Amino acid sequence: MAKAQGKTTVFPRLIFWTTGGHLVSGFAFWAVWQLTQDEVWIRYFFDYQSALFFALLGGLEFVLAIWAWSQFSSNQPLRSAWLLVVLASACRLMGLVLAHVLGIRSYLNPSFFLAEPWIASRGQVLRQIGLAISGPIHMLVLACALFRVLKVYRGLKVSAKLKLIDYLLVLVVSLYTLRQMYEIVRSLPQAGQHLTVYTLLNWITDPLLSLLLFEAIFIRRYVVAMGGGLIARCWGAFTVAIFVTSLGDMGLWVVRNEYIPYPLNSITWFIWFFASAAYALGPAYQVEATRRAQSQAAIFDYM
Numbered sequence: 001m002a003k004a005q006g007k008t009t010v011f012p013r014l015i016f017w018t019t020g021g022h023l024v025s026g027f028a029f030w031a032v033w034q035l036t037q038d039e040v041w042i043r044y045f046f047d048y049q050s051a052l053f054f055a056l057l058g059g060l061e062f063v064l065a066i067w068a069w070s071q072f073s074s075n076q077p078l079r080s081a082w083l084l085v086v087l088a089s090a091c092r093l094m095g096l097v098l099a100h101v102l103g104i105r106s107y108l109n110p111s112f113f114l115a116e117p118w119i120a121s122r123g124q125v126l127r128q129i130g131l132a133i134s135g136p137i138h139m140l141v142l143a144c145a146l147f148r149v150l151k152v153y154r155g156l157k158v159s160a161k162l163k164l165i166d167y168l169l170v171l172v173v174s175l176y177t178l179r180q181m182y183e184i185v186r187s188l189p190q191a192g193q194h195l196t197v198y199t200l201l202n203w204i205t206d207p208l209l210s211l212l213l214f215e216a217i218f219i220r221r222y223v224v225a226m227g228g229g230l231i232a233r234c235w236g237a238f239t240v241a242i243f244v245t246s247l248g249d250m251g252l253w254v255v256r257n258e259y260i261p262y263p264l265n266s267i268t269w270f271i272w273f274f275a276s277a278a279y280a281l282g283p284a285y286q287v288e289a290t291r292r293a294q295s296q297a298a299i300f301d302y303m
Contacts, residue, residue, distance in 0.1 A: 011287060023270065030266070053276070065283040080148060082286075095131065095137070104123060237282040244275040251269075251271050
C-alpha cells in the first residue's frame, strides 16, 4: 500500500523540482546581471532557458490535461468539463510558443536565420497574438470549463463554506480589477482613436481573472467538503495559478507606472514561472488522484 501511494505524486514532484531548479538558475542569472550591469545575462535567461521552460511546462500541462480527460468515461459529467480544460491548456501552449519562442529573436526561433527586414515586425505581431491566446482567450475557455465543474458539484447538494483566506484573495483581485477598469474608463477618449482587438482583449483580462478565481475557490471548497485529497489539490492549484496570474498583471502595472525603479522591478518578471507551474499542477493532481484510486483498487482486488 505504501509503495503504491509513493508513486502517486510523480508528476507534481517533477513540476516542483523543474520549477525550483529554473528559479534558482534564474536568480543566479539575475544576480550576475546586477553585479556586472551586463544585460546579456538576463536576456540569455529569458530568451532561451525561460522560453524552453514555458514551452516544456505548457506541453506537459497539455498532455496531463488530455490524460485527465481520458480518465473520465463518456457518461461522467466532468468529462465535458475536462475537455474544455484540454482546450484551455492547448490555448496556453500555443500562446506560450508564439509569444516566447516564435515572437522573439533567438536561436530557438527558426526565422532568426532569415535576413528579410519584415521578420522583426512579424515577430512582434506573433508575440501579441501569443499573449492574447495564452491570456484572455485561454481564460475565457477555462472560465467555461470551471463553470461546468461548478455546476456539477452544486448539483451534488454539498455545502461549500468559504474561509477568510478565500475572501481576502477575491478582495485583492477584485480591487485591482476595479482599479484597472477605472483607468480604462479614463483612457477611453484617447484610446478610441487607436483601439485594436488586442487592446480589447487586454481590457477583459482582469475581469476574467476575478471570475476564474471566484469559480476555482468555490470548486475547491466543494471538493474539500467532500473529503479533499488530491482532487482538492487539483483545484487548489488552479486557484493559485489564477491568483498568481493576477499578481503578474499587478507586477506589469507596477513596472508600467514606475512605482518600483528599474532594475529592481525586474524581480516581478519571475512571477510568471509560478503561474505556469501552478497551471500544470492542476491536471497533474487530477491524474495522480485517478492513478492512486486505480492502484488501491488493484491492491484490494489482489487481496
